[in-house]
Amino acid sequence: MFKKNGKNRDPVPMLTAIAIIMCFMSIFAPFIVMIIFQDVFYYQKQQNSWIFQAPMSSYSLCGAAILYVGIVFGLLAYYRSNWEGKKLITTAATAIASIPALIMIYITINHYYYMTEEGSYHNHLFAMKETLYQWEEIEQAVAVSNYNENNSEVTLSELQLTTTSGEVLSYRYNRELIRNQRPIRNALEQNNVELQQRLEGKEGGT
Structure with missing residues (x-):
């Protein structure tokens, strides 16, 4: 009996699948991601406000960030299928390339506005407060x-x-x-x- 060597498994199919899934998710996932995270982090503000909304531009930017991650994995799959390279280097490069998307998702989650009896509070895009x-x-x-x-x-x-x-x-x-x-x-x-x-x-x- 021969044991399967896990080290020799081709990662390209998995990377390609992730890339395709992320690209499709960029269409509807922003609505899920934004709602869940804003409910978690801004629950108290939502409870004390008349309305709590995120601008539609936030959903678009979040979708673009998810699409960007899918493109990164797609490029990695293409690279791994055409060139031999060190796994550690390509993995590190993918992680670094995904950082801008994570930052953009964080920024979009913090882009919102809500109304209370005091007035209308806006946390504008890229604003600190x-x-x-x-x-x-x-x-x-x-x-x-x-x-x-x-x-x-x-x-x-x-x-x-x-x-x-x-x-x-x-x-x-x-x-x-x-x-x-x-x-x-x-x-x-x-x-x-x-x-x-x-x-x-x-x-x-x-």
Whole structure:
């Protein structure tokens, strides 16, 4: 009987499989990764806030980071199938090449915003700390709706808050925001800000 020598196993099929899986995961995994990690690290903030969201750009960047890891493993598989090299060197090179993706995923997890009775807190991309926009700083509020010409439906798209400095803060309408419209509207009214309506996508709309 001959014993199988584990050292001689070809790693290329496994590396190729990992590369393919990571590329496919880049489409839907960001939503899972972002939700899980933000629930773990920012649970207390979510409990004490009216809404807690991550910008869609964060999901896109997280997906790009996962896709990047898949490409790294794909290149490693290609290298191992065409050139003989030291395993330790190629493994170390893969680990180093994956560091930017891990950093980007960490940054996207820390990119979020949430609302409380004090105002709107934003942790901007690459920011070291949160920025608070107090309700007193909001001078205009617009609920933007989109008109779909195919089925003649109107759907709420985003809430836009404009600060006294001219900065526009956008929040996409989801179930959480729709459910908590009342306290947000009350906070605006207390500061004499009327929630305006704007329809986009229809001829004659703005």
